[in-house]
Amino acid sequence: MNKIGNTSSISNISNISGKNHNKLPFVTKERMEEIIQQFPTPFHLYDEKGIRENAKALREAFSWNRGFREYFAVKATPNPYLIDILREYGCGVDCSSMTELMLAEAMGLGGEEIMFSSNETPEEEYAYAHKLGAVINLDDITHIPFLEKITGVLPETISCRYNPGGVFQISTSIMDNPGDAKYGFTREQLFEGFRILKEKGVKNFGIHSFLASNTVTNAYYPLLAKQLFELAVSLKKETGANITFINLSGGIGIPYRPDQEANDIRAIGEGVRKAYEETLIPAGMDQVSIYAELGRFMMGPYGQLVTTVLHQKHIYKEYIGCDACAVNLMRPAMYGAYHHITVMGKEDQPCDHMYDVVGSLCENNDKFAIDRMLPEIETGDVLVIHDTGAHGHSMGYNYNGKLRSAELLLKEDGSVKLIRRAETPKDYFATLDGLDIYSGFNF
């Protein structure tokens, strides 16, 4: 969507009302110390058990729909070890770039297991997606002739992304602003596009839409589904298109703050079912498959960024300096997003100190938390930054010559597996071809 963050702010939760859902590290302090002995901080740690339980719950929540499939949004966490776990629960992948498609192919995925939901797509990416037999989700009406020029004959199945414009509201609260988003066909273009595609021999049609990001409400998917189901009925009536799937895409959020109530995927599945029974079944469209492209919901809560406190600084404010920085987790710097922080071993101590928790970039927005109430922190303490499993490591970058961290998988038996090593200086300098004239560039 147009933004991955939300309105949540980076600073302390002002009001811990009734629901304080305790966010805990995946392992004890003792176990964490053992892990750090082997793999120095910072690193992202993923919890296999949580990933599995959640994937199973999603599958069950939509088991009423015979063709249901989750296409995991690869960009959220492009790690094959993690994607392989999701595949055991029937998930495919949603790709939007060349390298994401390459990753899917290398993992043995193909055909309808891949959804290609790209935008501003280069020719060679459409060609490659087509070669893999991926389901192509067009972002714009002009991409119909663009794709046709590449593929000759259009694929039998095509999806189009819909943008209704305006704002997306749930009762009185504005969830997001599709009218400002660069994605999708307008309503008129969608009808026109389906007619053109049908004339050109396309047999099966899908509709895709992504209207709000990180929604922490059970109402989002059912409301979106209702709109898309009504649209599908009109499209079928007016264009005669055979609509075989409706892709509700991403957007189911997670409670980054401990005072937020988590989404209930069962209730969400039932809400979509109700809309399906009210709208599609009476229209004779009872064979339509429901697809999803969830990223954050599948992985977000099952990753944590683990970092060690290196320094404390007392100037106009109190600063805690750690060995992770915004290149390891960009969301707070980029969106002011809140990520909960636990000081390992101090879970039960009172949060009676106010800190800014910061990284080492020469950028003053490199702050994981601002004015956050935490237990008293000492140098050497280990901090766990919660909910980094999606749009965390994957948004990493190399500013200030900083290196991306390792990714570790905490397996169900309690063992830890390195699923991506940390970058080394050699990786950082690897793209500087031709510098062998300097003997020093030999890392």
Ligand SMILES: *Cc1c(COP(=O)(O)O)cnc(C)c1O
């Ligand atoms: C980012 C994205 C997703 C996943 O979004 P989440 O908020 O992580 O669920 C799904 N589909 C498309 C096309 C996206 O761009």
